[in-house]
Amino acid sequence: MIDVAVIGAGLAGCTAARHLSEIAKVKVFEKSKRPGGRIATRFLCQHQIDHGAQFFTARSPEFKDFLTPLVDAGCVARWEGRFAEFDGAQLIRETEWGGSPPHWVGTPTMSGFVERLSNGLDCVFDVEVARVEKEKGRWILFDTQGNLLGDYDWIILTAPAPQTHNLLPKEISFKTQVGLIKMLGCYSLILGYRHTVNLPFDAALVKNASISWISVNSSKPNRKNFSMLVHSTNKWAEQNMNTDLAKVQEKLFEFTSEILGFNVKFADYMETKRWRFANSIRQTDQPFFLDRSNQVASCGDWCIRGRIEAAFLSAKKLAVELLKDF
Ligand SMILES: Cc1cc2nc3c(=O)[nH]c(=O)nc-3n(C[C@H](O)[C@H](O)[C@H](O)COP(=O)(O)OP(=O)(O)OC[C@H]3O[C@@H](n4cnc5c(N)ncnc54)[C@H](O)[C@@H]3O)c2cc1C
Incomplete structure (x- = not known):
């Protein structure tokens, strides 16, 4: 089974995790004590x-x-x-x-409805992912104390664009584009x-x-x-x-x-x-970001516009695309 780490338990992270859980082993990391993100x-x-x-x-x-x-x-x-x-x-x-x-x-x-969506998912709360690195073809995640958070085939980043940009390793094809989203x-x-x-x-x-x-x-x-x-x-x-x-x-x-x-x-x-x-502000290019060769993806409202429906659509469209590959 493919191992996936999702960073963020807002609506986008929970939506992506729920869809991918159908055929992958998914773990969600959330820095807050509860799910929801900006639906707070x-x-x-x-x-x-x-x-x-x-x-x-x-x-x-x-x-x-x-x-x-x-x-x-x-x-x-x-x-x-x-x-x-x-x-x-x-x-x-x-x-x-x-x-x-x-x-x-x-x-x-x-x-409450994001909390309900997160029920049954493997979510780890109160843990901020501080660094991601590739080692022997697997993605390794670390928290702010340098503790290892496991190794994964794929990572999906759903934090707001500037925070996702900071976490993305420089070799990821869409890093520059994410850095431009204000x-x-x-x-x-x-x-x-x-x-x-x-x-x-x-x-x-x-x-x-x-x-x-x-x-x-x-x-x-x-x-x-x-x-x-x-x-x-x-x-x-x-x-x-x-x-x-x-x-x-x-x-x-x-x-x-x-x-x-x-x-x-x-x-x-x-x-x-x-x-x-x-x-x-409204984006027009693509509803999510995907680097297939590095097995890294990103979704969230900011890929479309700052709205709840956009967060859902970005994650759902990404999951549908990834399920074709998994
Ligand atoms: C003040 C305000 C008012 C708004 N009003 C509306 C409105 O009326 N209607 C509307 O449709 N939308 C509104 N929005 C926007 C809406 O809240 C967002 O579009 C939606 O919640 C985004 O969901 P998301 O999952 O993409 O991102 P988020 O909800 O931001 O989820 C990202 C999650 O990632 C977590 N995270 C970040 N970095 C890390 C890390 N390193 N490690 C682990 N976890 C991490 C965060 O804690 C967060 O839980 C508003 C937003 C705000 C802030």
Whole structure:
């Protein structure tokens, strides 16, 4: 049986691993404590707040087919919130988010459906792959302490493009192309409350400001306890990527309070998360990278565009291609 190491247990890594497990022995390495990657949920006291991806749409038949059993099992549901648009601090549009295409979310947490996908896979958590080397025709992986993580016929890298680029040995044919893919940062402000705050919307897009998104996390299906989530713009995050996190949080309080008209600083629970590589711009060349002669491949949203559906499609298309060879 072919031995495969997958680096990363986000949606792309879990999707690739699940398909390849049909005929290969697959091991997944994930540096975090749980699967999901940027489909992430923060547990803060009584609150479970999605601080990465907020919702997703499904346009391709493949992704719709993938979602059907998850919807039937209650792991994914429609988010039918009240949607608003702000121009700076001015509310310019209010509408209902009912129709088509549906806005899907994981339930009761965003990351839950990736966790379900990872069930039954051979996943090793809390282990960062720091180095990969070829020895006697096999790929050898090492962690950050230099410990050996086994030897494999194939490796599949699914970390964000700059992190994948750092790990790829120089002889890999697509290393230069991956190095050219730029990813942009984002900050998330996570706010949990013991009481409910009345807002005229459940999800709001903000234009012409330093924040781009405010949502009432608890308005998603199957959530308890009032909580909000704010995203900075990619531009503001890039300009402040090395700023102290406490200062970033103060600025996010200020921007959000100005738009909402009350001081959000008095939340009961709060945290700020820095995403160094949150999104990527649309790519047009190929949905995955493959170096057959070296037996190395890479997939992830950044091969297509920074969206959940893209992460799934990139991994699925790569797996279909590899299954022809295995
Ligand atoms: C703030 C934010 C908001 C977003 N909003 C939306 C949205 O509303 N809708 C939408 O569709 N998409 C959204 N996205 C994008 C969406 O989250 C991604 O497209 C999708 O989650 C990418 O999945 P992936 O598996 O390709 O990558 P990731 O989820 O990044 O998975 C890669 C995994 O690799 C792991 N890893 C990295 N390096 C190593 C290593 N050396 N060793 C071991 N493990 C490693 C990481 O920990 C991670 O778990 C958002 C993203 C962010 C950050």
